[in-house]
Amino acid sequence: MIFSSDLKPRFYLVGLFIAACSIIDLNSGMNLNTGSAFAQDTSSAGSESTDLDETGNSGGETQDANLGQADLDEAIVQRIDAQSGEQLDAVSAMLESAIKKGLDEENLSFAKKMLASVQLQRSQAMAAAMLRVPGRRQLQLRDEALAGLEQAIEYDPSLIEAYFLIARLNMLPLPGGDPDSVLKVTTKVIELLDDDPMQKSEALWMRARAQTDEDKKLADLNAALEADSNNLRAMQERAGIRLAQGDVENALQDLEQVLLEDPTNQQIAGAAVEELVNMNRLDEAIELITKLLSKSPSEGMYRMRAILHRSKSNTDEALSDLNKAIAMAPKDPMTLLQRAEVALDREDVKSAKEDFRVATQVAPQILNLEQVIGLRSRIALLENRIADAINDAQLLADRNPENSFHRLRLASLYTMDDRPRKAIEVLTGLLQSQPENVAALRSRGDALLSVGDHQKAIDDYESAVAAVGKVEISDSDEFQRQEAAGIYNNLSWVLATSPNDEIRNGTRSLELAEKAAALSDYKAPHILSTLAAAYAEAGNFEKAVEWSQKAVELGDQEDHEQLEQLELELESYKKGEAWREKQETKENQVPILSPEDLIDT
Numbered sequence: 001m002i003f004s005s006d007l008k009p010r011f012y013l014v015g016l017f018i019a020a021c022s023i024i025d026l027n028s029g030m031n032l033n034t035g036s037a038f039a040q041d042t043s044s045a046g047s048e049s050t051d052l053d054e055t056g057n058s059g060g061e062t063q064d065a066n067l068g069q070a071d072l073d074e075a076i077v078q079r080i081d082a083q084s085g086e087q088l089d090a091v092s093a094m095l096e097s098a099i100k101k102g103l104d105e106e107n108l109s110f111a112k113k114m115l116a117s118v119q120l121q122r123s124q125a126m127a128a129a130m131l132r133v134p135g136r137r138q139l140q141l142r143d144e145a146l147a148g149l150e151q152a153i154e155y156d157p158s159l160i161e162a163y164f165l166i167a168r169l170n171m172l173p174l175p176g177g178d179p180d181s182v183l184k185v186t187t188k189v190i191e192l193l194d195d196d197p198m199q200k201s202e203a204l205w206m207r208a209r210a211q212t213d214e215d216k217k218l219a220d221l222n223a224a225l226e227a228d229s230n231n232l233r234a235m236q237e238r239a240g241i242r243l244a245q246g247d248v249e250n251a252l253q254d255l256e257q258v259l260l261e262d263p264t265n266q267q268i269a270g271a272a273v274e275e276l277v278n279m280n281r282l283d284e285a286i287e288l289i290t291k292l293l294s295k296s297p298s299e300g301m302y303r304m305r306a307i308l309h310r311s312k313s314n315t316d317e318a319l320s321d322l323n324k325a326i327a328m329a330p331k332d333p334m335t336l337l338q339r340a341e342v343a344l345d346r347e348d349v350k351s352a353k354e355d356f357r358v359a360t361q362v363a364p365q366i367l368n369l370e371q372v373i374g375l376r377s378r379i380a381l382l383e384n385r386i387a388d389a390i391n392d393a394q395l396l397a398d399r400n401p402e403n404s405f406h407r408l409r410l411a412s413l414y415t416m417d418d419r420p421r422k423a424i425e426v427l428t429g430l431l432q433s434q435p436e437n438v439a440a441l442r443s444r445g446d447a448l449l450s451v452g453d454h455q456k457a458i459d460d461y462e463s464a465v466a467a468v469g470k471v472e473i474s475d476s477d478e479f480q481r482q483e484a485a486g487i488y489n490n491l492s493w494v495l496a497t498s499p500n501d502e503i504r505n506g507t508r509s510l511e512l513a514e515k516a517a518a519l520s521d522y523k524a525p526h527i528l529s530t531l532a533a534a535y536a537e538a539g540n541f542e543k544a545v546e547w548s549q550k551a552v553e554l555g556d557q558e559d560h561e562q563l564e565q566l567e568l569e570l571e572s573y574k575k576g577e578a579w580r581e582k583q584e585t586k587e588n589q590v591p592i593l594s595p596e597d598l599i600d601t
Contacts, residue, residue, distance in 0.1 A: 068098030072111055079114065088122045116156035120165070123148040127169060139176060142169050153185075160199070163189040167206050182210035201228030205237065214241060232258050236268060248275065256288055263296035273304060280477060282308055299328040303335050306342070315345045333359040333366055340375055349382050370396060377409075386417045387592045397426070404430055408439055411447070418588040420447040436467040442487050449490075452584040454498045461491035465512075473519060481519045485527060488516035493530045496537040497581045506538035525555040529566055536578040544573040 075094035082091050095115045103111055126145040130138045146169055152162040163185040170177045186207035193200035201224040208220035218241050224234040235254045242251035255272040259265060269292060276285035289305040292298075306321035322339040329335060336359035343352035356375060359366065366372050377392035393410040400406060407430045414423040427444040431437060445460035464487045471484035495509035513534040516527045532548035535541070548570040555563040569579050 066102065066104055066107065068101030068103045068111075069107065071095070071098035071101060072103060072107060075111075075114070079118070082118075085122065085125065088118050088125075092118050092122075112155040116152040116154075116159050116162070119148045119152035119155070120159060120162050123152065123162070123165060127165065139174060142172070142174065143176075145169060158192060160189055160192055163192075164203070164206075167203075167210075171206065171209065179210045179212075183207060186210070197227040201225070201231045201234065205231060205234040208234070208237060214245070217241060230261070232261055243275065248279065252276065256291075259288070259292055260295065263292040263301075264298065266298075266300055269301065269304070273308075277308070277311075282312055297324075297328070299325045299332065299335065302328070303338060306338060310342060310345065313345075315342055318342050319346070331358075331362050333363040334371075336362075337366075337371060337375060341378075344375075344378050344382060347382065349379060352379055370399070374409075381413070381416075386413065389413055390417065390592055391594070402433070404434060404437060404440065408443060411440075411443055415443075415447055415450070418585055420450045420585050421587055423447045424451075436463075438464050438467045438483065438487070441467065442490065445490060449494060450585040452582060454494055454500055454503050457494055458491065458503065461487060461494070465491065471519065485516040485519035485524070488512040488519070489527045489530050492516060492534055496530065496533040497579050499580050499582045504537060506534065509534040510538050522550075523554065525551045525558065525560050525566060526562065528554065529569060532569065532573060533579050536573050541573050541576050545570065548573050 071094050075091050075098060078087065078094065079091045082088050092115060095111050095118065099108065099111050099115075123145040126141045126148070130141045130145075133141065146166060149162045149166045149169075152159055153166075156162075166185045167182045167189075170179070170182045186203045189203045190200055190207065193203060204220045204224035204227065208217045208224065211217040211220060218238065221234050221238040221241070224231050225238070228234075236258050239251045239254035239258070242248070242254065252272060252275060255268060255275075258268055259272060262268070269289070272288060273285045276282070276288065286305060286308050289301055289308070293301050293305070302321045302325035306318040306325065309315075309318035309321060319339065319342050322335060322342060325335045326332065326339065336355045340352040340355035340359070343349075343355065352375075356372075356379065360372065373392050373396055377389045377396075380386070380388035380392065390410070390413045393406065393413050396403070396406040397410045407426055411423040411426040411430075414420070414426065424444055424447045427440050427447065430440045431444065434440065441460045441464035445457045445464065448454075448457035448460060468480075468484050468487060471480055473481065476484075489512070492509045492512035495503070495505045495512070498504050510531075513527070513531040517524075517531045520527050522528065528547050528551035532544045532546075532551060535547060536544035548566070552563070552566045552570055554560070555566045560566065572579050
């Protein structure tokens with residue numbers, strides 16, 4: 001500390017200030033004796049001080065006002081070079097003696113401030129020593145430091161460093177911290193710091209952390225940022241409270257400000273981006289990462305932005321970001337795996353296999369990770385090694401039975417391999433634990449339809465429709481619209497085209513087909529095909545031809561894989577004949593390879 005101007009200029013006393021909140025670091029170069037020196041009993045000095053009256057005299061004795069001057073002078077001389085605990089104890093004892101013997105008003109004030117400075121320095125040294133000792137000794141040093149600090153502020157109530165250190169020691173993640181003490185000393189120091197907004201902001205942030213009432217906590221954080229708008233810790237703390245209170249917009253503004261000042265803070269970046277993703281605000285998440293990258297390019301940020309680009313199907317941008325990430329960290333296995341995933345999105349199996357090879361060569365231990373097994377399964381599928389793909393999908397489903405994605409993928413692979421009954425078995429197991437899983441209901445309906453069990457397929461589709469609920473174009477996102485359109489379409493199709501007279505329902509089919517067509521903006525050939533089939537079943541062949549013709553035109557533009565069937569449907573409606581379709585897939589009986597027979601990718 002720096003003594004106030006009323007102190008004698010010939011004495012140079014420098015205190016040590018601890019700046020970190022949770023880690024106390026003193027680079028003072030002091031030669032500390034953290035063993036016996038700080039463990040010494042200083043109660044005698046403290047008890048003597050409590051026997052002094054306001055003038056520094058003891059027990060009513062009348063003494064010469066400056067009988068303690070010699071001890072004060074000696075304390076001053078010793079104080080200049082005092083560093084160790086023993087030396088500081090000696091100075092403290094000499095000052096106590098000077099005060100007890102008697103000093104005039106000026107010297108008494110000086111002695112008390114000097115004694116407060118000594119107690120602060122001893123406490124700072126103990127706090128620093130806490131980092132080098134374990135367990136109970138660490139707690140003992142903290143308690144001794146706190147006792148010394150209490151004495152320091154008793155001698156000098158304006159000693160701001162002492163108040164801050166009391167707060168920091170009580171905020172450490174150690175047993176016995178006293179939040180009430182934090183509130184008390186930070187409130188005091190806030191009163192003393194009206195002319196120092198930056199330190200006042202720090203004190204307000206510290207008090208906020210000790211508050212148990214959320215409104216009071218938020219008020220302190222607001223005041224901290226009013227005093228110092230660049231207090232990033234206060235801003236980060238406030239963002240957390242705002243998120244908890246549902247004030248997402250303002251919370252994100254705080255997080256963005258923190259990140260622009262500290263773009264390397266991956267934890268905060270992840271929290272901000274995750275919140276934006278949860279709100280389906282991907283463009284804003286990408287924009288935030290772009291700002292961070294302009295300030296501080298990092299492999300992690302490029303990888304994060306690549307994930308977002310991929311989720312928006314922007315594979316070129318995702319690949320560009322992953323190339324930059326790999327340029328910064330060429331052997332990072334997770335980035336290589338992500339680039340392999342993007343390569344598969346682009347049907348570039350060769351590049352995907354090379355990245356997979358390098359990643360697993362660099363870090364063989366990742367071979368058991370879900371992401372790696374899933375990637376290996378995707379590679380096998382694109383190489384038409386469907387048995388290998390199924391084995392890996394089965395491995396993932398067995399490893400985590402509660403993961404619906406893994407079981408849905410396994411069922412999908414069984415369907416692709418003409419094993420619909422195996423798919424039904426997997427989906428039935430999933431629906432036992434998740435009876436309203438829309439994707440599972442739709443997939444099992446499709447599988448049931450493919451084995452000719454139309455009524456059970458209809459039951460699953462109807463359950464899926466109920467689970468989806470009412471979906472309106474105006475208040476639903478693209479995924480919700482596509483999901484609902486797919487379910488409406490499949491149910492409408494079987495209600496319009498089933499060979500079973502008891503199952504068909506033209507009115508219901510047309511209702512569902514019109515919804516599906518509207519949700520897909522009348523631009524999906526297969527859905528317009530269903531709309532045409534529904535009109536035909538309802539007996540309106542003029543409309544059936546109209547929509548079937550549009551389906552063929554769109555299918556021709558898109559080179560649709562079922563264009564030939566679309567054309568056959570149109571010819572049927574022109575003849576005034578409704579379309580009938582009985583799907584029945586012959587079960588693939590070829591045994592599936594065991595995991596030991598997997599082909600190495």
